[in-house]
Amino acid sequence: MSGGIRLDGKVAIVTGAGRSLGRAYALALAEAGAAVVVNDVDAGTAAQTAADIEGAGGRAAVVVGPVGPTTTAEELVAAAISSFGRLDILVANAGVLRDRVLWKMDDDDFDAVIGTHLRGSFTCGRAAAVAMREQGSGGRIVLIGSPAGQFGSFGQTNYAAAKAGLVAMARTWSLELARAGITVNAVVPTALSPMTATIPAYTQVYEDYVAGGAIPVEYRRDHALGTPEDVASLIVWLASDASAEVTGQAIGIGGDRVTLYAHPAALRTLDHDGGWTATQLDDAWREELSADAQHSGPPQG
Secondary structure, three states: OOOOOOOOOOEEEEOOOOOHHHHHHHHHHHHOOOEEEEEEOOHHHHHHHHHHHHHOOOOEEEEEOOOOOHHHHHHHHHHHHHHHOOOOEEEEOOOOOOOEOHHHOOHHHHHHHHHHHHHHHHHHHHHHHHHHHHHOOOEEEEEEOOHHHHHOOOOEHHHHHHHHHHHHHHHHHHHHOHHHOEEEEEEEEOEOOOOHHHOHHHHHHHHHHHOOOOOOHHHHHHOOOEOHHHHHHHHHHHHOHHHOOOOOOEEEEEOOEEEEOOOOOOOOOOOOOOOOOHHHHHHHHHHHHHHHOOOOOOOOO
16 A cells, blocks of 8 residues: 555654544555554544554554544644644544435434534544644644535535535645644545445445455446555555645545546636626626536536
8 A cells, every 4th residue: 555655753643543444544554664643532443443553563552532533633633733743734524414405304313414524523633733833843734625626516515515624724734834844634535334235236245345346446446446556545645754745635535536626617707898787697697607617416427
């Protein structure tokens, strides 16, 4: 996964590292030489990830708790510094799903997802940025997005909003932290996981993968769908000195494909002296703007 990229002497925090993608990130960072603070709400899975890191000759510490509260974020940073003397890398990965269409989504569904993905990344990112700025030697912050945040996703008001917010957060932090030598990027993974297993089109592929089967080439290419380890390679690179000039980007990876996402941009502008009436706007839409309108949802074909 590291392909020669090394993180010796670096210290990383990975939230949601007990299983699936987060576990793959933690193991890959450790394999590249970083010491890792492993976080998860599940004490057993967090301990297993840490044990696997140490069993392979790496260094790990464990902090059990939900991300979102400031206290957890501060505990994670404190663990990195007390256990390993510094903090260089944050991978804010922890997340949950509460999928429902808008008219069936209740306040708890919305708050749980926003609180974990968006608030959790904010509190952890803030605590990490404070520590990295005090150290004065730069750092790497990686936030985890989703295609849902890029294109929208039926039944995922909460999740899509959080993931879109994380990309905007990464771009904002990349501006604010540039002078401190801290890069901030968003990774948009597409990999087989318990989350993607809930998508009917991928359920069987996931079950075959868990049973030890290979992921068909058409899924690795056309769907950019691979293993968590495929994504972990990008995490290692973004955590390294090799990516020091890369910041404020949203980069997708999955299977055999890597994708650089565009920043939002104006498609068309029209000017009308004195402003616009509703009728003039209707005419402008039909005659000029509608040809450039974009559809919601993932690209087709």
